Structures are given as C-alpha cells and as structure tokens.
Amino acid sequence: MEVCVSVHSEVLRALQNVTWKKSGLCGFLVGYGDAQDRKVVAFTLRSEIDCKRVVPDAIEVERLLPGGLSVCGIIVHNVHPTDTTEVAIPNELVEHLDLSPLVVCHIKTEGKVTSDNFYLMLFDNTPVKKTVKTTNTNLLAEYQFFQIKANIPITVAVEADCKDWSNSIETEVDQLCKRVSDGCCMYAISDSAVMFGQGQVKGVQDNALCDNLYEYMQAGDGFLTRSKQKDLKKQSCMQVEIFFLASGEAAFINIPTCAPVIQRKMGTYKCVKINLPLNVISLIKSGTKVNNLQKIFDQAVLSQLQAMKQCILKFSQGDRFHTPEVFHIQPEDLPFIVSVIFPKGVSEQDLESSRRHLHDLFGVVADWPVFKRANVFLLPGDRMLNGYLINPHIGLPPSGIKDGKPCIVHGKYTYHHYMQDHFDDNKWGCAYRSLQTLVSWFHLQGYTDRPVPSHKEIQQALVAVGDKDASFVGSKKWIGSLEVSYCLEQLIQVTSKIISVSSGSELSSKGRELCNHFTTQGSPIMIGGGVLAHTILGVDFNEVTGDVKFLILDPHYTGGEDIKVIQDKGWCGWKGPDFWDSNAHYNLCLPQRPTAI
Structure with missing residues (x-):
C-alpha cells in the first residue's frame, strides 16, 4: 500500500x-x-x-x-x-x-x-x-469549522483545615473526563434537528456528510433558502451544543449494580464552585461522515478539559482559583490555529513566561506578541467587533498587477470612518479616523491595552506634547501625518517613520520601500496630502517593471457597516498611482512596531 x-x-x-x-x-x-x-x-x-x-x-x-x-x-x-x-x-x-x-x-x-x-x-x-x-x-479555508461552547460548573470540596485543593480538583475534572470518554455526551448542531452520540445519528441520514449539514439548518423563519445555505457554508463556523446524558446505560456505566449504600461522614468542609467555559474548535475534513464526528469531538473536549485543569492548578492561590479562558490563536504564517488557555484576571505581564514557552514550542520568533489574548483568531463569519468592521480588505479580488508581489498588513484592525460613534466629523475628521484605525491595529495585536482614542482624546494628546494650544480641544481643525505620529508616541508609545514626497505621482517610486514596511513591520500606514487623508493597507509591486497598486482604506465613507457596499464602491480597494493628486505634497506616517512578546 x-x-x-x-x-x-x-x-x-x-x-x-x-x-x-x-x-x-x-x-x-x-x-x-x-x-x-x-x-x-x-x-x-x-x-x-x-x-x-x-x-x-x-x-x-x-x-x-x-x-x-x-x-x-x-x-x-x-x-x-x-x-x-x-x-x-x-x-x-x-x-x-x-x-x-x-x-x-x-x-x-x-x-x-x-x-x-x-x-x-x-x-x-x-x-x-x-x-x-x-x-x-490553506487548511483554514478548505476545512469546515465546528465550535462547541458550554459552561460546565464543578464543585470542589475539602476538609476545613486542608490547604491543598489539587487532589480534589483533579478528581472532579477527571470524573468529568471519564463521562466524556465513556460516551456520555450527545452533540447537537445549533439551529437544526441533527444530534449524534453513542453511535447514533438523529435528524440526518447515517451516511450523511458534514459538508451537507447546512441543508438541515433552519433560520428564524423556519427555513434556509439554497442561497442562504451557500453563503452560510462559506462564511460561518457551525455551532455545536454538548449535552451530558443523565439517564440510560452509558450514564450509569460506572455505578455498581447493587443496592444503594449511603455513607455519611461528619465534619466541617469548605467548597468552591469553578466554572469551566468550554470553547472547543474542530477542523473537519471535507467528506467526513457525521457519524464519525463524535470521536473527534470527544477527543477535543477531553483535551481541553485536561488543559483547563492544568491551568487552574498552575495559577491557584490557596482557595482562590482563576477561571480558565480559551483563546484560539493563529501563529503568523502558519496554516493552523492553537487553542491556548490563560487564567482570567492574570495580567499579560505575569503570563510572559507562558507565552515565551509557546513561542519556543511552535518555533515562532520571540519579537511579536503572537500569543497575547488580543490576537484571538477570527472565526469564519466574524466580521464585526464592538460595532466596527474587522479587516474589510478580506475577500477583495487581486490588484491586477502582473507578476506582482502583494505585501499586506499583518493581523487585525478595525475600520474607522466619518460619522461613526454618533459623531459628525464629515469633511474634517479623516486623519483622526485613519489614526483610530492605526491604534486599533496595535491594540488588536496586543501591543497596547489602550482602546481606540476619541477625537477629543487625540486633540488633548496634541496639546499635551505642546504641538497645539488649549483652544484646539473641541475644535474641527484638521491634523496631518506629523500630528498622527505625535499622537501614536504620546498615546501608545509607538514611534513612526515619516516619508515625504513632493507630488502624488512620486508615490509610484515608493513601492519597494512600502513593500519592505509591510513585510517587516506589518502595520497600516496613514497618508495625508492636500486636504485628504487615507490609510494604506498594502501594496502590490512588480520589482522588474516597477508597476504598483495601493490597497486603500478610505475614512471618508459615511454609510453603515456594509462590507458589500464598502468593497463594491471602492471605499476599500486597490488603487493605481493616478489615485493620488499629482499637484499635492504627501507625508506618510509608517508606525514601527515595538519588540514584544
């Protein structure tokens, strides 16, 4: 063979x-x-x-x-x-x-x-x-995502004078794992009548493939059209509910077949309830039969429960325990995701040694905070964060540059534009919005805990560094690339490189330099010229011919968060050198990412 x-x-x-x-x-x-x-x-x-x-x-x-x-x-x-x-x-x-x-x-x-x-x-x-x-x-693009989420409480008790909870915690979690391995779990596909477990499949034919499960899902109105099924399959992660059997042979497999015996032990005990927020991702190969899913899901659930147990034990302090939290992360350039578990309430600084170990384990260079909580992987269908679109450039067609080398922003950012946040900044706030997009990138990559600043906070930062006087706060005055660089340093301690060109037509000669920025730094670029500001998300550059196109995110958009409109109307898209005003002077602010882990 x-x-x-x-x-x-x-x-x-x-x-x-x-x-x-x-x-x-x-x-x-x-x-x-x-x-x-x-x-x-x-x-x-x-x-x-x-x-x-x-x-x-x-x-x-x-x-x-x-x-x-x-x-x-x-x-x-x-x-x-x-x-x-x-x-x-x-x-x-x-x-x-x-x-x-x-x-x-x-x-x-x-x-x-x-x-x-x-x-x-x-x-x-x-x-x-x-x-x-x-x-x-691309494993993540070709496989079907399944997500199992559930809150599983466990109660741990020890004698009043006992200071070591580890044995009791291990016993409780191991008993839970035993129920999983003994086949006491049933899985149900959300928004459908499909259930499986104990070697049985309900609501779908035994030989059905997981690829076809969308055909059995129902919308709020009771059915999904074929077009909706196709869109759902392409864009979303299939949600799965988990149930533990409370009756039947499997539920009592470890209980001896004899008359019940009650044992009473007198004493003073202390107990604590710990919540295990299960969040399991499975990547299922096309062509997998539904009746084969239980084995995969059971093993994934077991692995995560054991990992949660280790997290609780490692970070426990006496009778104080941290709830384990699951973060799905995709290490840069690797075609798979990692499910890491960190204790809730423990700072990123205190978790540095744990993250460094993950860097060493997966061979990831230790100068990029890949395993910080903020770097959580976007599951298929996750396009919004706190009301803002995430990475609206995803799904755009190629630039059209023949034999070009696309160099694109790394990681995640949110799209900020005119009229958001119930704030009217039409015709004056484009550079503010571009700055907000830049800060969102550093926040979502884990470089800073600071949230995206408001217009007022941006203005106050410029006053604080001495660039503007106090009357600037609350005004509708423009800012440019230099002011953006001052704010980045003042607000999140990020330095920037400034590139100046005397005209828009000169930008086509900067393709190689911009490509190098996105390769080594990966951060979005703010560009200001004339009375307009934009965000550059990438370039497609042909090193032989010098042909170049720019991936532009336009902050002048005033509509809602409709990805189809934003892409189809060019608010986020590839632009040629003629997009820039040949009579305007431009400054580009290229944020430099700090070395961090």
Whole structure:
C-alpha cells in the first residue's frame, strides 16, 4: 500500500530557520489524514531531549491543537548524518499515538529542508512505500469549522483545615473526563434537528456528510433558502451544543449494580464552585461522515478539559482559583490555529513566561506578541467587533498587477470612518479616523491595552506634547501625518517613520520601500496630502517593471457597516498611482512596531 505524504511549504520554510543544538527526538509533526493520506501542516519543538518526557511533551502539544489535528510524526536530528534506519521511535510514544505508519522528518544537517527529509516508518522500523510532495493548501479555508461552547460548573470540596485543593480538583475534572470518554455526551448542531452520540445519528441520514449539514439548518423563519445555505457554508463556523446524558446505560456505566449504600461522614468542609467555559474548535475534513464526528469531538473536549485543569492548578492561590479562558490563536504564517488557555484576571505581564514557552514550542520568533489574548483568531463569519468592521480588505479580488508581489498588513484592525460613534466629523475628521484605525491595529495585536482614542482624546494628546494650544480641544481643525505620529508616541508609545514626497505621482517610486514596511513591520500606514487623508493597507509591486497598486482604506465613507457596499464602491480597494493628486505634497506616517512578546 502506497501512502501519500503532503508537507506544507511553511513547515519546510520554518524548519530551515531552526538552530539544531542537540541530537535525538527534537520535536513533533502535526497534521491530519488517514492511512493512505497524511498532511503535515505544523511542527513543535522540544526544549529538552529527554526520553522520559516524550509522552508528556506529546500530550502538551495535543492539548493545544483544535479537534481534527493531531501529532502525526516526529522530528529527529543527527549531528552526524546517519542512515534513516538508525532512527528509533520510543516505545512509549508508539503506545500513546497508536498511529502507524509514522511520518518522520530526519534532519541531518542545518540548512535546506525539502520533502526528501520526510519518510514513513512502521513501529518495527520497516520502511513504507510513499510519495512525498509539497503543498500550499490553506487548511483554514478548505476545512469546515465546528465550535462547541458550554459552561460546565464543578464543585470542589475539602476538609476545613486542608490547604491543598489539587487532589480534589483533579478528581472532579477527571470524573468529568471519564463521562466524556465513556460516551456520555450527545452533540447537537445549533439551529437544526441533527444530534449524534453513542453511535447514533438523529435528524440526518447515517451516511450523511458534514459538508451537507447546512441543508438541515433552519433560520428564524423556519427555513434556509439554497442561497442562504451557500453563503452560510462559506462564511460561518457551525455551532455545536454538548449535552451530558443523565439517564440510560452509558450514564450509569460506572455505578455498581447493587443496592444503594449511603455513607455519611461528619465534619466541617469548605467548597468552591469553578466554572469551566468550554470553547472547543474542530477542523473537519471535507467528506467526513457525521457519524464519525463524535470521536473527534470527544477527543477535543477531553483535551481541553485536561488543559483547563492544568491551568487552574498552575495559577491557584490557596482557595482562590482563576477561571480558565480559551483563546484560539493563529501563529503568523502558519496554516493552523492553537487553542491556548490563560487564567482570567492574570495580567499579560505575569503570563510572559507562558507565552515565551509557546513561542519556543511552535518555533515562532520571540519579537511579536503572537500569543497575547488580543490576537484571538477570527472565526469564519466574524466580521464585526464592538460595532466596527474587522479587516474589510478580506475577500477583495487581486490588484491586477502582473507578476506582482502583494505585501499586506499583518493581523487585525478595525475600520474607522466619518460619522461613526454618533459623531459628525464629515469633511474634517479623516486623519483622526485613519489614526483610530492605526491604534486599533496595535491594540488588536496586543501591543497596547489602550482602546481606540476619541477625537477629543487625540486633540488633548496634541496639546499635551505642546504641538497645539488649549483652544484646539473641541475644535474641527484638521491634523496631518506629523500630528498622527505625535499622537501614536504620546498615546501608545509607538514611534513612526515619516516619508515625504513632493507630488502624488512620486508615490509610484515608493513601492519597494512600502513593500519592505509591510513585510517587516506589518502595520497600516496613514497618508495625508492636500486636504485628504487615507490609510494604506498594502501594496502590490512588480520589482522588474516597477508597476504598483495601493490597497486603500478610505475614512471618508459615511454609510453603515456594509462590507458589500464598502468593497463594491471602492471605499476599500486597490488603487493605481493616478489615485493620488499629482499637484499635492504627501507625508506618510509608517508606525514601527515595538519588540514584544
């Protein structure tokens, strides 16, 4: 039997940047697939090459992965290149993964890593015929998202003089996990009559595919048209409810079949109720049958409950416990998401060591706050935040530049424009709105906790730095790129680079420089010229011909938050060099992101 192995190009690229210091089992490969088809989409690294830690390390990785992804292989490095048959898979890892054959990435020397470094191995070291290829598949775009959310309370009790709650917490969570693993869960697709669990499927045919579940969903009026079904499938994450059985054979599987016995123990106890806010994401491959979903969901729920238990125990203080919170995060340039759990009420500063560990684990450069809470992943269909559109450039067609290199803003921002916030700034507040978009980017990337400033707060900041006098506050006076840079430094301690051009036609010569900004800094740019201000979200630049187009976000829009209108009417879209006034002088404010983790 021939097995096809696909390795994502980003995995190869990232592996080439790793400095291998030790020989041995240095990491795990993460992916999905079946016996004939394996896809490797990510990897994790081990800080210590300790055979005794190999299974706990694998479990830690599995608890961070969404349902549908799993550890599917290992990374082995040899300082002195050896034959692949000398690679040994630890027996305890074999038993834990229960997967054969295993994908092996064998790093012999630092430098170029290709598909030739990958092969398959049975647990008895028997080679397997395989085909290895490289892929650029966008896992997040092609797979169906399922989200399971529920609040599960547990009550923990200890004797009054006991100061150690860890055993009681472990017991309560482990009992909950036992109910899941024993098949005591039923799952229901929201807005439908579809339920499944205990090997049964209700409301849909047994052989139905998860791709077709939208056909069984109902809108508020009782039905969905085919066009609505298509739009929903394309844009949304399917919501799933979880129920624990209270009756039936599965619910009582651990209760002995004998007469009930009541045991009474006198004493003084103290108890606390802890809420477990379950928030599980699963990525389901097209073609998966509905009756196969329970196994995937059960495993994902178990992993998250165990991760929540570890979070509670790690950050507990006596009889004070922090509620665990789930944050789904997509590390930059990696084609998958990570589900991290942080304790509610603990500051970002106190979580720095936890975030640094995640950076090391996933091989992410430690100069970008990827794993801060603000970097939460936008699920399909999430286009609004507090009444503002998020990333309205997503879904735009290509710029049309032949053989161009698109360089786009990294991460998330919110679109700020005229007439928002019940505030009339029409014809004078465009630069203020552009500044608000810039601040939103730094806020949503986790660089600052400061919310987006109001017009008054912007004006007060300019007075505070001595750029304006007190009468400026409350006025309708314009500001420009320099004032925007002053505000960024005053309000969120971000410095900026200023580029000046004598005319709009000169901007076409700045394509390479702007492309470099979006590649290295990733932040949106504010540009002001004449009486207008805009936000530049990216450029598409042909290095040979010099052709360039600019991705523009226009703050002069006065309508509602309608993404179709905004894109179709060009309020967010690609513009050529003729968009700029050839008779106007322009200043560009390029915010520089701080180094942070």
